[in-house]
Amino acid sequence: MKKTLLLTLTVSALACLLAQSALATITLTASPLSQNATAGGTFNVAVSLQVTGSPPPDIIGADYLLETVAANDGFFKITNVSTGTDFPTPAGVLPGGGDPITTTGSSHTGFAQNNIDLGGAPNNPLSVPYGPATLSTLTLAIDPSTPAGTYTFGSTEFATSGSPRGSHVNSSTPNPTTGTNGHYFVDNAATFQITVAPIPEPATWSLMGLGGLASLGLNFLRARRRA
Numbered sequence: 001m002k003k004t005l006l007l008t009l010t011v012s013a014l015a016c017l018l019a020q021s022a023l024a025t026i027t028l029t030a031s032p033l034s035q036n037a038t039a040g041g042t043f044n045v046a047v048s049l050q051v052t053g054s055p056p057p058d059i060i061g062a063d064y065l066l067e068t069v070a071a072n073d074g075f076f077k078i079t080n081v082s083t084g085t086d087f088p089t090p091a092g093v094l095p096g097g098g099d100p101i102t103t104t105g106s107s108h109t110g111f112a113q114n115n116i117d118l119g120g121a122p123n124n125p126l127s128v129p130y131g132p133a134t135l136s137t138l139t140l141a142i143d144p145s146t147p148a149g150t151y152t153f154g155s156t157e158f159a160t161s162g163s164p165r166g167s168h169v170n171s172s173t174p175n176p177t178t179g180t181n182g183h184y185f186v187d188n189a190a191t192f193q194i195t196v197a198p199i200p201e202p203a204t205w206s207l208m209g210l211g212g213l214a215s216l217g218l219n220f221l222r223a224r225r226r227a
Contacts, residue, residue, distance in 0.1 A: 022055070022176075023053065023055060023175075023176075023184070024051050024053035024056060024129070024184065025051070025052045025053055025187050025188070026049075026050075026051050026168075026185070026186045026187050027050045027051075027052075027132075027186070027187060027188040028047055028048070028049060028064060028155050028167060028186050028188065029047070029048045029050070029132065029188075029190055030045050030046070030048075030153075030190040030191060030192035031045070031046045031047075031048065031192075032045070032192070033191075033192050033193065034192065034193040034194070035193075035194060035195070036195045036196075037142055037194055037195070037196055037197070038196065038197045038198075038199060039142050039143070039144050039145070039147075039148070039196050039197070039198055039199050040143070040199050041141075041142055042079070042140060042141050043139075043142070043194055044138065044140075045137070045138050045192055046134050046136075046137040046138075047064065047118070047134070047136055047138070047155070047190050048131060048132045048133060048134050048190075049062055049130065049131050049132065049133060049134075049169070050129075050131035050132035050133075051128050051129055051130040051131060054129070055128075055171070055173060055175075055184070056128055056171030056172075056173060056184045057128060057171065057173060058125040058126060058127060058128060058171055058172055059122065059125065059126040059128060059169050059170070059171060060122065060126075060170050060171060060172055061119065061120065061121040061122070061169065061170035062087065062119035062120065062135055062170065063117035063118070063119040063164065063167065064117070064118050064119055064135070064155040064156065064167035064168075064190070065114055065115070065116075065117065065118060065155065065156045065165055065167065066078070066101060066113065066114050066118070066138075066153050067101070067106070067108055067111045067113040067114075067153070067154060067155075067156050068101060068111065068112055068151060068152060068153045068154075069110065069112070069152075070103050070106075070110050070112050072101070072112055072151055073101075073102050073103045074100060074101075074112075074143065075101075075142065075143050076100070076140050076142060076143070076151070077099055077100040077114075077141050077143075078098055078099045078101070078116075078138050078139070078140055078141075079093065079094055079098035079099075079139050079140070079141045080092065080093050080094065080098075080138070080139035081094065081136050081137075081138055081139075082136065082137040082138075082139075083120045083134075083135070083136045083137075084133055084134035084135055084136060084137075085133070085134075086122050086126055086133060087119060087120030087121065087122055087135055088120060088121075088122070088123065089120045089121060091120075091136075094116070098141055099114050099115065099116050101114045102114075102115075107161045107162060108156065108160045108165075111160075113156065113161075118135075118136050118138065119135055119136065120135070120136065121170075140194075142194075144199060146196050147196070148196055148197055148198045149195070149196060150193055150194070150195045150196075151193065151194050151195075151196065152191065152192075152193050153191065153192055153193070153194070154190065154191040154192075155167040155186065155189045155190045155191075156189075157186065157189055158185040158186075163180055163183055163185075166186070167185065168184055168186060169183075169184050169186075170183065170184075171183075171184055
């Protein structure tokens with residue numbers, strides 16, 4: 001009896017592994033991976049999509065959301081979405097001053113999320129394998145009150161956010177492993193960091209201005225002496 005049970009479990013586990021390995025690998029990548037900005041300013045990040053293997057046999061849409069730890073609630077908002085060639089929607093300046101990355105409505109405990117899908121739907125199904133190609137480019141605004149430091153962002157995952165907030169591509173066929181209708185979830189999430197510097201104090205601006213004037217004055221005197 002024990003041998004029979006062991007054999008049954010082994011075959012079952014092998015079947016699951018084979019089913020998983022038969023699926024495509026879906027990867028989101030952010031660029032640049034790290035950059036610097038100033039509180040009160042903005043920065044851009046591009047997110048690319050790559051799908052290797054099959055299924056899915058095609059791509060009829062792609063969606064992802066960004067999240068960061070709950071302590072960063074309200075410090076960042078997405079103000080513009082510019083999509084890649086293959087994904088014409090959504091695009092443009094977001095209404096209402098932008099979409100905040102906030103804990104309000106977040107599907108992942110302990111994290112702040114934006115609440116719009118940042119992908120799009122192509123005019124025609126895209127063939128697989130696909131990419132890497134730009135899915136969308138985002139402009140994020142930094143609140144002036146944001147403390148100096150390094151902040152990490154990542155696209156949401158099915159394991160922590162569930163469907164449909166887990167980042168995924170849409171296909172014309174159901175997912176044979178999860179049974180989720182047309183959703184194939186991202187295997188490798190996009191992550192990136194932004195290092196925020198504080199807004200210079202007025203006194204700092206004054207010192208910078210005086211330093212610039214002093215430099216101009218020295219250059220002027222040197223030029224006269226050479227003459």
